[in-house]
Amino acid sequence: DAGVTQSPTHLIKTRGQQVTLRCSPKSGHDTVSWYQQALGQGPQFIFQYYEEEERQRGNFPDRFSGHQFPNYSSELNVNALLLGDSALYLCASSSGGDYGYTFGSGTRLTVV
Amino acid sequence: RKEVEQDPGPFNVPEGATVAFNCTYSNSASQSFFWYRQDCRKEPKLLMSVYSSGNEDGRFTAQLNRASQYISLLIRDSKLSDSATYLCVLRNYGQNFVFGPGTRLSVLP
Secondary structure, three states: OOOOEEEOOEEEEOOOOOEEEEEEOOOOOOEEEEEEEOOOOOOEEEEEEEOOEEEEEOOOOOOEEEEEOOOOOEEEEEOOOOHHHOEEEEEEEEOOOOOOOEEOOOEEEEEO | OOOEEEOOOOEEEEOOOOEEEEEEEOOOOEEEEEEEEEOOOOOEEEEEEEOOOOEEEOOEEEEEEOOOOEEEEEEOOOOHHHOEEEEEEEEEOOOOEEEOOOEEEEEEO
């Protein structure tokens, strides 16, 4: 039973560029949430997708957008990258209820 | 005030010691509570859920005090492998999970 898979694992981009990160949820999970974790901090909620729609959004600018596909996989897009966007981007899947998330191993994005 | 607060540590303890972490939260409507463990440069992993009556999983005991709005995690007989960052996490009904900044634990030989 595959857990949450994210790709790529590492990425280096230049300021101003755009990036797309991908996530496949754990089998049986239909909800995908994205988090940004800067060094030394806890994960910060970006947004959550359910039934192919953005259900909730955290305090992130419109440069951050996403999508969920019919197979529940998801993408996170970041436009006009800033140095401050350098972080570990975590995808977490769940299936409703009050159970904990299952996280992917993350994509480490470095903006130079 | 941040929604979830934790002492960042680090807590440096010898093997075999008992160590406790606390976490406070500001939203009294928070419904669910968890402790996650995160190893260096890895993803967070669920350690245990926290129930109002308190719960135990081996050497780990979690407590919830709704009146004072804090959660605790007690680790007994610390092992070197317990070295990690421990994240306090809460969820408000129907909402996303909110993470604290984490408490770093180093268990020393």
